[in-house]
Amino acid sequence: MKKSIRLILTVITILVLAGIIALPKIKKAFKSGDEGKLRASTMMRGGAGQPTFASGYVIVPTNMNELIYSTGSLIPDEEVDLSFETSGKVVGIYFSEGRRVKNGDLLAKINDKPLQAQLLKLQAQKKLTEEREFRQRQLLDRDAISRESYDQVATELQSLEADIQLLEARIDETELRAPFDGIVGLRMISEGAYATTQTKIVRLVKISPLKIEFSIPERYAGEVSPGFPISFVLDGEPKAFTANVYAVDPKVDIDTRTITVRAMYPNNNEELKPGRFASVRARLSQIENTISIPTQAVIPEMEGEKVFVYRKGRAEEIRIKIGLRTESHIQVREGLQFGDTLLTTAILQLRQGISVQLDTLVTNQIQ
Template sequence: MKKYIKWGIVIIVGAGLTTLGIHTFTPRENEDLAAVKDVAPTQKNRSLNINAQIIRPHLLTDELFVSGKLMPDEEVDLSFEASGKIVDINFTEGTFVKKGQLLAKVNDSQLQAQLKRLEAQMPLAEDRVFRQNALLQRDAVSKEAYEQVKTELATLHADIENVKANIAMTELRAPFDGVIGLRQVSVGAYASPSTVIAKLTKITPLKVEFGIPERYARQVKKGTNLDFMITGRLETFRAQVYATESRIDPNTLTLTVRALYPNTQGELIPGRYADIQLKREEIKDAIAIPSEAIVPEMGKNKVFVYRSGKAEPVEVALGIRTEAEVQILKGLAAGDTIITSGTLQLRKGMSVVIDQLN
């Protein structure tokens, strides 16, 4: 009886294992793969919503944006040519002064005394020359005697001019029209040629100095117009290039350029930084498209064009670039509709739907 039970158990276990093996190795449909197959045709036929733009020729301005600074037309640290005690200061700080205006003076009493002594000798010296000349006309004196008194008179004239020149060196005069700054000395102080009395600045006109990359060196020249803005001011100011440096700076690889701004009202002061906009070229009826429409690929540039509900790639040749646009030299024409969004998702012949057309 036990023997029959044992064989029955063996038979049941064997049948179970056989059934399991048949179920495991029987081919069945892959549900995940079937789901993908069902979805794939739907995705393949799906359209991409895009923005597009119709190409319209328009004026394209080639601009260069750089930073610069405002500089005075002229500026100098004022100082005396002679040493001495300052006896007078004739200017008010921060005011406008005219060229030649007396600003300050050092003591010249000794020089004034010398000048008076020499000027006192002039009538006698001139009289001697007059009398010697009259005698020479009558052959009463030699020509050498006449020439000697003439030389003495000329020497006296030279001495007087020398003293006057020394007196002029004790006077500090404005070398040009401008605004005088804060004075650095007081009356009674001893001044030497190395002592700075004040700074004189000519602010009409102002110079605008800036550097441009070397690749633009040939394009910016005398007469080039530019616009610039100053922090805190809403208006735009116009200046014109008047000179460029003679060589490229080897350290910065830039060319230094200077322009003039009239500043007739003196509203701007030197030392401020300026945001400069240079208009290098204006192209009329240019074919230009937004930068985001360009798709670089394998060293070439392409643009997707909307044609009958499909996206079609077109290879283009690029021209100048501005902040927002790129000039197209070849590949597109006026009236073409270019796709400006979703360009990285586009493929040739892909169905697209325009959401927004500009």
């Protein structure tokens, strides 16, 4: 028993002595590890020992354009579904589908034989009445008849003339004519069918010029007016087209808070067809000799926006006030000066006063 106790005490003593001897080495190892972590942290933060690499952007005076981007549709200059003004049997169709017609061209005809017969009857009556009126007028000039007798014949003649004009108007209603130059579509009725005033015969479309209808935000209501130029592009078309605004809706749409605008495109060669989707761009204004910076360089915060500039090898935090925005750039009204070098990369690693090394340097060329 005593031997076991001595053995245990001996082992404990040896372990204590070994710990005392190894303790300085353990402390030194932990200290080395902490220093390594500190150096790594310093390198990540761009300390004096290891600068942060970033791209520089030299600010020079530039011109910025305020643009509106919208979507719209091409619509015909004129479009109408043609129908007869009266009912009857269709006795003639005089147009070919998809062909061009002129203003006043006869497109279709309803049976008007009963009306034509009535017209012949009235014309014969008118001829006899005109002869009576002529004889009565001669007698009146010689005071052979009273004024009352002559007035009765003259009134009868005027009544016949009115009836003839009414009948001719009814005959005109049996003819369907083109109200303007354009292209007819597909006919919706055949010869021999009975047509009413509700029966659609054909659609007539005028595609030269074309209208472009689009919407703009209500805040731009006072800046877009007739004559304002726009440009638009279409899917599958390699080039952009230009047009001019000719009308602006006077009312703001309550649901979308936008204003509908229409522009006119000549479409002289009729290369564009109505109904196509259009991406519209309108240039509202141009600001000259201003400061514009890339959007990615701006850091938004609760207190406002800030950027970092490169000065004497270090990053300096600058508060800015912004103005006009475009797709890729922002106008800076206060905070930066021409000639400043803006830092545009490594934004998350930048801190006030850390060492920075420029790996690229570009000059603002936005027009």
